[in-house]
Amino acid sequence: MTLNHPNFDFSEVAEGHASVDATASATPAQRSALQAQAWGAWRVLNWADCMKWLAGFALLVLFHSAHAAPPHLDLEVTLDPDTRAFNARAELTTAAGPPQLQLNPLFRVSSVTLNGVAMSVAGSTDSGRKPSPPQASAPETPQHFSMAYSGTLPALPKSDQRDASVQAALFASPEGSYLSPGAGWYPDPGVPFTYTLKLSLPTGQKGLAPGSQQRVSEIGARTVAEYEFAQPAEGVWIMAGPYEVAQQSVALDNGKIVTVRTWFHAELAGLAGGYLQDSARYIQRYSRLIGDYPFDDFSVVSSPLSHGLGMPSLTYLGRDVLRLPFIRATSLGHEVLHNWWGNGVYPEWSSGNWSEGLTTFMADYAFREDQSEPSAREMRLNWLRDLTAIAAPDETALADFKSRQHGISSVVGYSKSAMLFFMLRDEIGAAAFDKAIRLFWQGQRFKAASWKDLEAAFSLAAGRDLSRFFAQWVHRPSSAQLVLAPRRNTDSKGSFRLIQQGGVFDMLVPLRVRPASGASRDIGVRVRDWETVVDLASIHAAPDAAQVELDPELRLWRRLDPATVPPIFREIFISPRPKLFLANQALQWKVPATALAARLLDAQAREVREAELLSASALPTLVIGDANSIRRLLPRLGIGGLPDVLLQANPANPVGQRPLKGSAQAWTARAPSGRTFAFVMADSPDLLGTLQRSLPHYGRQSWLLFQDGRVIEQGAWPVPAQNLRLNAGKVVRSR
Template identity: 40%
Template sequence: MFHAISLLIMLSLPVILNPASAQMSPIGAAAASAPAATYRLAVRLDPGRRELSGEAEITIDSEAAFELLLSARFEAGPLRIDGEPVELWPHRQGALQRWSVPAGVAGRTLALSWHGTLAALAPGVEHRDTLGMQEPVADPHGSFLPSSSAWYPLAARQGRALLHAFTLSIDLPEGQHGLVAGHLQSEAARGGRLVTRFEFPHPAEGIDLIAGPYRITERHVRSSDGRPIVLRTYFHGELAPLAAGYLDAVRDYLALYESWIGPYPFTSFAVVSSPTPTGFGMPTLTYLGIEVLKLPFIKATSLGHEVLHNWWGNGVYPDYASGNWSEGLTTFMADYHYAERAGADKARAMRQGWLRELSGIPPGADRPLAAFTSRTHGVDQAIGYGKAAMMFVMLRDRIGEPAFDRAIRRFWQTQRFRVADWDDLRTAFEAESRQRLEHFFAQWLERAGLAEVALVEGRAAEDHVAVTLTQRAPPYVIEVPLRIGTTDGDETRRVRLERLEQRFELELGAEEAATRITLDPENRLLRRLHRQEAPPILRELQFDERTALVTLGDATFTTSARSLAMRLLDHRFGPQAAELPPDDRPLLVIGEHGHVLRWLESHALPPPPPEVAGKGTLRMWTLRLDSGVALAIVAAADAGAVTAASRPLPHYGQQSWLVFDGAKAVARGVWAAEPVSVPVSHR
């Protein structure tokens, strides 16, 4: 199974390039510790003519009946079982053709050939368009056949794919190189073609085939248990100078995660370039867009995320029926870990970014973490990546780093190449911490939304300070960090809040006098931020399905503005007339500079802030009305400026303001936040 990389993480904004894992398969994967089927596949691909032909032998390990699935775009030959033709014919259901195979002898082998024409590479495709790819695509510049497209026959039972080991040979024209997950066994050129053979002996969820005009660079390293590992880049020619740097980075990430989790489970890892803005992770490889790979920070951020997915997601498989834990754990151990290494301020900013996004989700759009399976839009990312990662931050705070790390290693050792669920994770953490964690996991997995905590008052007594906290019903059981400002400095305390309202008496030193109490000053609690802690950001409008659009300009400008709005928002939007004042709906306003200034003045709204005023070809800023409604204003020089910024702008959802010069963001920022605190009364 491959995982979709979030392009927002990739831009080092809230969190980008990963596998939320996108569950790309048209069907689920059955739990197993060993393959339920073994595939022997041989395919011939001609990217120029977009033609694919293949032959499959599939050995089934059980007597039970099952289905065979194949994309309806292919024609298939007669089905044979143990060499004998059988009178089984497929029926079409949507984009799939299905064969119902009755019960039979365990170890029986099915044989099937197929051929057909693949889809063309679409020009100008966006990253979000690649997340749900359900078509196999071929082109001399790059071919991608995701398992989700059922480009090869898939054995399934009760709607779930049988995990399968495989060998696969790829026959391509000379000048093209192909690969799938697994160990490269052989490569031979003959008759103007190149035949490459791969083996994957572990239970796999699916096979994703990639091909292109690649230059291959290799590096040989050893795993922590002494096995040889081959690192490769499959890069388009323009990326060849970057190969050495990427191989160095992969080597370092393998060393990091082997020391943290356990030996790397495979024999190779490859970084592969894509002609489209793809960001996917599969076992033993990651598939990234050419322009993405050119970004200087990818090696220090997103690449490590994808390497780690070879343990979480591609080494232990999530049980999607009970929720996808792998994206949150990978975000915590990759993106957040890198922020922690960069310093406490970077880590705090990442936690605050997660909480800002989660606090911006409208109640009707929120859902429990256990319901997250894959990232299809921004709300999924905020929950499946940010909320889950923040849960692991709190879990480590609760049980301590040594117990947390022991549990990670235990989970890997016991669940390697198995399908595991949140309960399996909990069991590992309970065993190593010797704590009961059922309630902790249940309240964060099964409840939608966040804790809503209020700091009511602080009152000084002779040798302590009394603090009163409240929360909304039904109550969470949470450890609330408090910073006690005293005449001798600041102290951080944690209190256990279990009821709707509680009073806590916190002892102080004999010479100390409390002056101010601050709620969760380091943002270490999954809670809805108060308004002063959550300045408006673009993501808030992206999440809210009520967001309406105001356009200010001529017909040409309006066309560009609507195109930008379609890229920015995760939902359909309705227009609002420019003469109407803002109401109770979030509002996205896109207009030419002069029109925007007049619109702001007509509705008694403040002028552009100094951070953006008079700068760039396009500027965006957010503001919040007294009612709490958020607005985002986009002021552009002309329609061309809107078009130039329309591709990068949606990736800056965690920002409060932006300045673009053409397609380049030259300045950005978030409005200042104020912590929630109260003075200590000495009456």
């Protein structure tokens, strides 16, 4: 999931399930590895509850059949959030499956049967032996596995633990309960499966799971909800809380009725109407564009944690996130669209995750296009500035992206992937693009699909082979880099070179030709070599051209020239090898400055002394301190003085004596050597602590002003155009 706002970076709040629940978009195989990590972590933590139960379970069951219908799982769960008591019965029917099923060691198994015959439990402290299951039935005979188990779930994570995926994947409390597939709370067959769930909760609590709500009953002092997921699913999630539920019916063009619900804590009930209306609008929008919404229900559920997760037919958002005014206009649509891309067609993980990029392009970016072309261009500029933050050797191929793990992976998996689809639409036209989207959905619905499957759908819709396009943008761990240059040893008017640096890509390069007088003209030049000579006269493009501008609307995924692109905070924040310099070495400054650096940077910074800071190192550096110590440092770094935007407007005082705005300031700068710096200074060391919450979310800005931890002004340094000036048709200089 991605939460978006033009001036606010929510990657730390909710982007990427990995920061809160690393299993939300994982395959069964990936979840098994994550489960092993999580269970190991639980044992290391020595939680008292874990010590009461078994060290691990491996329920060995033999299954046979190379080709079979998906397994079916029937779950009955009774949960008491007050005591965190959990009881469950699982019935699994399958004609094929892995040789073993695993369960989290938090749970105690009371009975296991296979085809009605009792089995022992591997790893049990009672027997210490693996079971000897009954002789397997014939391959075509369904296998029926049954298990009853119970336990006490972990408590709701404390505020300082809520970023930890292990603790946040499984918890129960009256405030809210959450069970994710990666927590190993049910026997996972290891392949996609269908399921039903009957969930019993005490009156006052309501719960749900992905899928279609079949019925809700009040039985005594308990509420029982029943859900069905009829398509092969990769996992089962449960969410529960003291919810107030509101709902609205949505009629699709073909007459299908979809039920939209909000499950909100009482203090959020007033927001339900807006979320219902916007959810319905997005469902109708994408049903018309792609194909009918693939589920019967869609729910927006409030979480006690500050996160955002997307699952089939629902999204689970923190209470603080739901209150943000822009979520309905941006991130909600992104989550609705994931029901087609990611939860309706699954990425074939071994060949890369295309779903985040396609969802970003058709939701977040499309909403910018709805606003205006300048707004859409701004998002493309943000993507390219993100790329500038990645050194060429650190760039990875799009085919290697699986999920967001850090800032660099998000630049590739979200930004580059979204730009690929933007360029593809330019390449084949909007009509063919829309046709391909519908073909892809029709052919891959509830299947795992790869980049190759996308290539096939778009090639069919375009009526031509697009293998070269996909090969260069999906599989190469590099990006295009273009330069305009004069022709060598020639007086030819209006003639220049387009040079590719770092690697050759096949691209249609947009150019804007500006004549000495009159309107400019946009042209496209196909490049396939290291160097392409462009003769404006031969293509009848403004023979009196005075200037040529390269890709003026930023329609290509390419590296901008860092010498001409002022930095943003993300260049330092996501660097894999950042440095840290503490301009004020006093202990009262050192402790909060080090803590702030740990909060801001993806990778652990290496603290350097002043001599190394002043050396010729090219690594991005974060500098933290008070105003006096940083002012003295700037000239020695070749940067000069403080930016004017940080200073109060007072013409009576010289620039060096003008007071600062706000109680803390942050800004970026690039030294003449090309080295990138981020500076953070505050009136007192205590104020550094107030920046931990807000500063990480402004990665796409170049400067910020704070008053007591609150942002009061912000901005990004402008990016100049990359152009070549001509004089009477002759190249005279470039910049």
